[in-house]
Amino acid sequence: MNHSPQVALPQGMTRRDVIAVISEIGRDLNLSAAAVYILTKLIGSTSAKDWTEPGAEPVFYGSQETMAERCHLTARQMRSHERTLERCGLLIRDTKANGAREAGTGRGLVFTPLKACFADLLALRDQKRERTSRIKELKSLRSVRLRRMKENIARLSPEALDDEAIASTLSRFNAWPRSDRLHSLGIEQLEQHIQDATALCEELEELLQNLPESSCEPAVSFRSLLQEDNEKNPSVICNASVDERSAGKPAHSNLLKSEPSGSDDCLEKQDAGPSGVINPKLEALMQPEQLFKLASDDFQTALAARSNRITEEAIIDAAHDMLTPLGINYSAWRGACGAMGRHVAALCVLVLDANRDHPQTPVRNPGGFLRGMVRAHKRGTLNLTGSLIGLQRRRGW
Known part of the structure; x- marks a missing residue:
């Protein structure tokens, strides 16, 4: 037969x-x-x-x-x-x-x-994997929105809770599905939920700007996490020397040296402002538009796909979308957000992505680097400002 x-x-x-x-x-x-x-x-x-x-x-x-x-x-x-x-x-x-x-x-x-029919079964398996990966990505993005909402809520003063618009926003936030039930929503409903969650975050932030009684203080100090405290150290970190390590060795977090090593006429040293004053050049460097220019083409494309405006939140979303292409595990991203805040974690991803083509020390393991940067932050040695300055120099600015 x-x-x-x-x-x-x-x-x-x-x-x-x-x-x-x-x-x-x-x-x-x-x-x-x-x-x-x-x-x-x-x-x-x-x-x-x-x-x-x-x-x-x-x-x-x-x-x-x-x-x-x-x-x-x-x-x-x-x-x-x-x-x-x-x-x-x-x-x-x-x-x-x-x-x-x-x-x-x-x-x-x-x-x-x-x-x-095995070829059809293979196609079914691939579809299932894509669906699972997409749901995982959406759940991670919902986690970003959840953290964003909680940070904004933490800025509310007790008096602001009596405002009808605020109360309505919080009521809709409390109606969000629990994290352990997101998988059962399906991709279409989950994508719609992410869109609604994004709109709710933006609505609350707009209300915060118009409420003088709110504390309006961010949950995390963005500048201090960048190790840029001019009261303690008026100099800017230098990148005159390069850490020579082979790709075969464990990933290291000090993308730039933690202490200046350039000559007396090094331009980073000239960037330092008077004690207690934020250097205008560094202040401008941290603006979303400038960060967008420092980012790689892939990062810029991811941002443009998410939003037509270049904002801090758009940069965070773009960093999230770059996790899979960079091979960064979501657990590493969540750990970075928890330890450093979403803004700084996004900057780390931006820097790692932009330095994949570094002429001397290219980033070959972004996931390992990100975990190393979290450890450096916990030790108080993370220097993103110096990394951004070095990236700016490579861009020829």
């Missing part, structure tokens, strides 16, 4: 790949966990070469009773699972009238239908 002599798995695929795909998407084929387990056991008991050779038919010849014993089932349960798999179009039960199977006559459980 030969049901489809031209059937073949996609090039490079083997029986092991079939088992892996079935294990991953079996529940999406409306199979129970037990049925998925039985199917993989049956496939594993067929000839491996029959899956790779065009025209060959993978067949399970073992007895129902023997396989049932291996799977700790009764023969009746095994028979029920086989019928389910046949109804799903994954195999053909070609047995004698009494259910007997014989290798000599080719009678048994024939998996040619599964072999024929």
Whole structure:
């Protein structure tokens, strides 16, 4: 018997790949966990070469009773699972009238239908992975919005809570779905929720600007986290020397040296303002428009896709969207936001992305670098200001 002599798995695929795909998407084929387990056991008991050779038919010849014993089932349960798999179009039960199977006559459980539709199963697996990745990305973006709302709420004075507009905004915020229920919303509803959450954040921020009784103090001091305190140290960090490390060594966080090492006429030293006064040049460098110019083309594209305005929040969103292309784990991003604040974490991503093409010390492991920068921040040695100045010099400004 030969049901489809031209059937073949996609090039490079083997029986092991079939088992892996079935294990991953079996529940999406409306199979129970037990049925998925039985199917993989049956496939594993067929000839491996029959899956790779065009025209060959993978067949399970073992007895129902023997396989049932291996799977700790009764023969009746095994028979029920086989019928389910046949109804799903994954195999053909070609047995004698009494259910007997014989290798000599080719009678048994024939998996040619599964072999024929395996390319479709691969596409289904890829779609599931894309969906899972998208939901993970949206959940992380919702986490950014949640943190943004909480930071803004922390700026409200007790008197501001009596304002009707504020109360309405907080009521809508309290109606947000819980984080552990986001997955059940589906991609379309989750995307709509992110849009609504973004609009609510912007609405609360606009209300804050018009409420004189609010504290209007950010939860995190952006400038101090950049290690730019001119009262203590009027000089700007220099990048005259370069840390020579090979890509094979562990990632290091001191993208720029923590102490000035340039000559007396080094331009960074000339940038320092009087004690207690923020240098206007550095102040301008921290503006969103200037940061946008320092960013890479990819970062600028990510920002433009999110917003038509260059704002701090747009930069944060762009940094979030760059995590996957840079290979930065979401746990590293959340840790950076928790330790340094969202603005500084976004600047770290901007700097790491922009320095991937550094002529002497390119960033080859952005995720490792970001974790290293968090550790440097906790030690009080993180110097993003110097990094931005060095990036500005490389841009030829």
